Amino acid sequence: MPSKYEFDTAYQSRSARVLQTIRIDPVLLLGLLILTLAGLGILYSAGDQSAELMQKQIIRLSIAFLVMLVVAQISPQQLYLWTPWIFAVGVILLLMVFFAGEVGKGAQRWLKIGVRFQPSEIMKLATPMMLAWYLSERPLPPGFRSLIISTVLVLVPTVMIAMQPDLGTALLVAAAGFFVVFLSGIRWRVLIGTGLALLAFVPILWRMMHDYQRQRVLTLLDPESDPLGAGYHIIQSKIAIGSGGLYGKGWLNGTQSQLDFLPERSTDFIFAVFAEEFGMMGAVLLLSLYAFIIWRGLYIADHAQDNFSRLLAGSLSMTFFVYLFVNVGMVSGVLPVVGVPLPLVSYGGTSLVTLMAGFGILMSINSDRKLLSK
Amino acid sequence: MRRSFVTDHSFVSRLFKTRAIVAGVVSLLLISLLLARLGQLQIVEYAHFASLSKENRVRLMALPPNRGLIYDRNGVVLAENRxxxxxxxxxxxxxxxxxxxxxxxxxxxxxxxxxxxxxxxxxxxxxxxxxxxxxxxxxxxxxxxxxxxxxxxxxxxxxRLSRYYPQRTSTVHAVGYVGRISEKELNTIDVSNYRGTTHIGKTGLEKHYEAELHGIVGQQNVEVNAEGRILRVIDKVPPIPGNDLILNLDLELQLTAERALGDFAGAVIVMEPQTGAVLAFVSEPTYDPNLFVHGISVKDYAALRQGDYKPLFNRALFGQYPPGSTLKPFVGMAGVDAKAVGPRESIRCIGYYTLPHDKDHRYRDWKKWGHGKVDLADAIEQSCDVYFYELAHRLGINRMHDYLREFGFGDRTGVDLLGERSGLLPSKEWKRKIHGKVWYPGETLIAGIGQGYMLATPLQLAVATSVLATKGKKIQPRLLKEMRAYNGEVTALSAPSVSWVKLGREDIWDQMHESMRRVLQGEHGTARATGWTLKSYEMAGKTGTAQVFGIAQDEEYDAETVARKLRDHALFIAFAPIEDPEIVVAIIEENGEHGSAVAPIAMKIMDKYLLEEDAE
Structure with missing residues (x-):
């Protein structure tokens, strides 16, 4: 399409050209920058205006953006070649966690090889990459055999992570895998059939469980039955959000958060702080910003040049959405409490780097399209 | 690899686009669902959550008021917060x-x-x-x-502020003390007004005027964090401190009376006959109320309880004694007023008295060989028993009962302390009702000299003496003079209740004043030893001795104590100056043996009050 090419070059500014050279998508970058800045703002409030906390988070964000920039330089083709190896290394690391991991907060998630990190984070990227790699080589929509192998490829890391136990990450890994399969064009009847089969399995599973396990599930579904234990978080969180009202209590003025009633307020429950201080209006703006980033991700996926890029980009964008939905759903009390942070806003390092690496892949895919179209 | 991309490029591309759109639309729908949820929480249920949030952070705290202080009439502090x-x-x-x-x-x-x-x-x-x-x-x-x-x-x-009684053992029986609020007291007080308050009046004025002393609780709304730590005060209603009590009590006079009583157990009441103001309220022995403020130790309490003379016992308020001969002026006036005896009529005293129909039982006079022919004035001066046996016999117990009741015997004086006793004024009806027995004529004689069933409290004696001094004005004795609010506003008390004792002839009063003057200044006056030392004023008085009937069998005392405990109680009532009485004194000295021994105590008190002179 020469006309489009001419249009692009004629009106592209100098800086845009620079961005394209370093394989950065300005639209996505703008969205990410606004989101992370808003995130820093609310973290300042949630973290009791601690300069130390801010400093740490800014350093993490800088590293994360740097990682994004570096990953963006890797072409999708290169990534495609590396994929099976990355996945294999990830699974091996997960196995090592299983046998030699460090225990923290009742779960075995950490591994120390030089640096201390969570191998499960790698799987958030490696699993969709692996599935995209596998399915992009098969005729699409995938056949029965491909689906079985895909299922195994998703289940292996998911089950291993769930056993650590880290339900939040397991959920995200499973979701990432599922979205690759979904986007690859799995037939609706297969999808719905599998869904119904899983649904039918639930009562059988329920009957197989021990009493205490059932109780745990029930508490998960109805936290208010345990107001001082598991329910405390969610009750205080709902009070924070609800009392924010339409316009909020104002930045740094949220009583629920400033007076310590809201637990985990700089990490998993930071959305409640935001909703308390900026109200419904602020929440609409924030969710719109997320929607914009997801839209951009899907747009990049749609315009990708090959199936691998397409499936991977789509899956990463949708995983970002799952992060958002599970976190906000949990904080506002419509979903059970699962440890999923508010992406790019919650305080914490590991998921930040993984997420930005994911955006780096998206940018690389986007740049690849542009380069190819030249 | 490239091949498959190229071959069905357009089909796969279209398939993918559809799926991406489906994913995008579903995401959008789910985000809308989240927004709907936020709308439900933040708009529909806003009021609910806003109030929950406020309940979370705002806590109501009580601000207890400072308790009012207690002063004597000259502004000396008797109870303070230290x-x-x-x-x-x-x-x-x-x-x-x-x-x-x-x-x-x-x-x-x-x-x-x-x-x-x-x-x-x-x-x-x-x-x-x-x-x-x-x-x-x-x-x-x-x-x-x-x-x-x-x-x-x-x-x-x-x-922290806690109650302190700087006078320590002095005035404790009047002022009382505060202690920690007990379970039982919680049921009787307005709990909301006592939020934050730990102590409450337990005895004495501290208890009687609890409502005035306590004040009104204040409150403040404070903002707290999740740990309950107070961060700031949102609004505040300050407490209103309790009223200060200014007493009629004169500490100097009180100390004089205490010193004068020495180490005897007993009680002294000093009051102004015209106003009813109680100037001294002594009960000895006494104790340090500060021991009780923070909870008394078991050891200290046992010591106070088991002491020989029971210091915790408020003799001035709860003590009931046979008035003995101090009753004679009142019986005498009753006799004259009822015309049972002529004002100048003489009766022969031969050392004993017998009832007309029972010549065997002799009612003895304290003077074995008798006083000879005595009229009322002589009988008062010398405290002749036989005269009063005859007079009582002529009056009869019921008429005597009615007259003595006029003077306040057998009835609470209405002093501003809780738990006052009423003494005992016997009558035929009373004996039938309480003991189910008939009244014997001999008991009338005994009652006539203030013994037998007769019991009077030190306060009653003081009030009756005031009636005598004021020629008929019976006034309610009061310890409290006025109250002062925290803003300095002084609330005067309502006038004390007054009733008048009316006698047929006014000169009966004067005659009795003269007779009682002779108790101190007459040639044969029972307190003449004290009378001789009188200075510039004239005092009217009457001695009395009350028999101690014995000690219960199960009580254990060492020999010395037993001997002392068996001695008679000594009483003395007096007022001065006779022409315009300003002060009335009633004294009971346990085991003091004879009223004449107590008269000097009255004089010391009166010297102090009338002459500003210390006996020391």
Missing amino acids: PTYHLELIPEQIEDLEATLLGLGEVVAISEQNIEQFRTALRTHRPFESISLRTRLSEEEVARLAVNRHRFPGVDIAA
Whole structure:
């Protein structure tokens, strides 16, 4: 399409050209920058205006953006070649966690090889990459055999992570895998059939469980039955959000958060702080910003040049959405409490780097399209 | 690999686009669902959550009022609120609790019990709340702690107001004391007004005027965080301090009376006959009320309870004694007014009296060989018993009962203290009702000299003497003069209740004043020894002796105490100056043997009051 090419070059500014050279998508970058800045703002409030906390988070964000920039330089083709190896290394690391991991907060998630990190984070990227790699080589929509192998490829890391136990990450890994399969064009009847089969399995599973396990599930579904234990978080969180009202209590003025009633307020429950201080209006703006980033991700996926890029980009964008939905759903009390942070806003390092690496892949895919179209 | 991309490029591309759109639309729908949820919480249920949020952070705290002070009539403090120092620890600020406890033990005295209580409190308090380790530090301990303060971060010396009675053992039976609110008291008070208050009046004026002394509780709304720590005060209604009490009591006079009573057990009431103002309210022995403020130790309490003379017993208020001969002026006036005896009529006293139909039973006079021919004035002067046996016989118990009741015997005086006793004024009806027996004529004779069933309280004697002094004005005795609110506004009390004793002839009063003058100044006056030393004023008085009937069998006393305990009680009533009485005194000295021995006490008090002279 020469006309489009001419249009692009004629009106592209100098800086845009620079961005394209370093394989950065300005639209996505703008969205990410606004989101992370808003995130820093609310973290300042949630973290009791601690300069130390801010400093740490800014350093993490800088590293994360740097990682994004570096990953963006890797072409999708290169990534495609590396994929099976990355996945294999990830699974091996997960196995090592299983046998030699460090225990923290009742779960075995950490591994120390030089640096201390969570191998499960790698799987958030490696699993969709692996599935995209596998399915992009098969005729699409995938056949029965491909689906079985895909299922195994998703289940292996998911089950291993769930056993650590880290339900939040397991959920995200499973979701990432599922979205690759979904986007690859799995037939609706297969999808719905599998869904119904899983649904039918639930009562059988329920009957197989021990009493205490059932109780745990029930508490998960109805936290208010345990107001001082598991329910405390969610009750205080709902009070924070609800009392924010339409316009909020104002930045740094949220009583629920400033007076310590809201637990985990700089990490998993930071959305409640935001909703308390900026109200419904602020929440609409924030969710719109997320929607914009997801839209951009899907747009990049749609315009990708090959199936691998397409499936991977789509899956990463949708995983970002799952992060958002599970976190906000949990904080506002419509979903059970699962440890999923508010992406790019919650305080914490590991998921930040993984997420930005994911955006780096998206940018690389986007740049690849542009380069190819030249 | 490239091949498959190229071959069905357009089909796969279209398939993918559809799926991406489906994913995008579903995401959008789910985000809308989240927004709907937020709308439900933040708009529909906003009021609910806003109030929950407020309940979370705002806490209502009581501000207890400062208790009113108690002063004597000259502004001397009898009860005050004094800062006491407590050693308090804030656990979260202490790094090594054990080392701190050990170190503090070297600076101030800390008992095992202190530490045990501290550890119990540690479990129930939040880490930022201060916990008391030692209460009531001495000045020396406070000083030592202050010097060593830097060694103990998280250790505080807290000052709190607590009740203090600077006069210690003096005035305790009038003023009373406060103590910790008991379970039982919680049911009788307005609990909301006592939020934050720990102490309440237990006895004396502290109890009688509790409502006035306590004040009105204030409150403040404070903002707290999730740990309950107070961050700021949102609004505040300050408490209204209790009213100060200004008493009629004159501490100087009280001390004079106490000193004059010496180490005898007994009671002294001094009052103004015209106003009913109680100037001194003495009950001896006494005790230090400060022991009770912070909870008295078992040992101290046992000592007070088991003491020979029961210092906790308020003799001035609860003590009921046979009035003995101090009753004679009143019986005498009754006799004259009822025309049972002529004002100048003489009766022969041969040392004993017999009833007309029972010549065998002799009712003895205290003077074995008798007083000879005596009229009423002589009988009062010499305290002749036989005269009053005859007079009582002529009057009869019922008429005597009615007259004495006029003077206030057998009835509460209405003093502003709780639990006043009414004494005992016997009558035929009373005996039938209470004992189910008929009244014997001999009992009338005994009642006529203030013995037998007759019992009077020191307050009753003082009131009856006031009636005599004022020639008929019976006034309610009162300890409280006025109340002063925290803003300085003085509330005068309502006038004391007054009734008048009317006698047929006014000169009966004057005659009795003269007779009682002769008790001190007559040639044969029973208190003439005191009368001789009288200075510039004239005093009217009457001695009395009350028999002690014996000691219960199961009581154990050492020999010396027994001997003393068997002695008669000595009584004395008096007023002065006779022409315009300003002061009335009623004294009971337990085991004082004879009223004449007590008369000097009355004189010392009157000297002090009328002449501003100390007997010392």
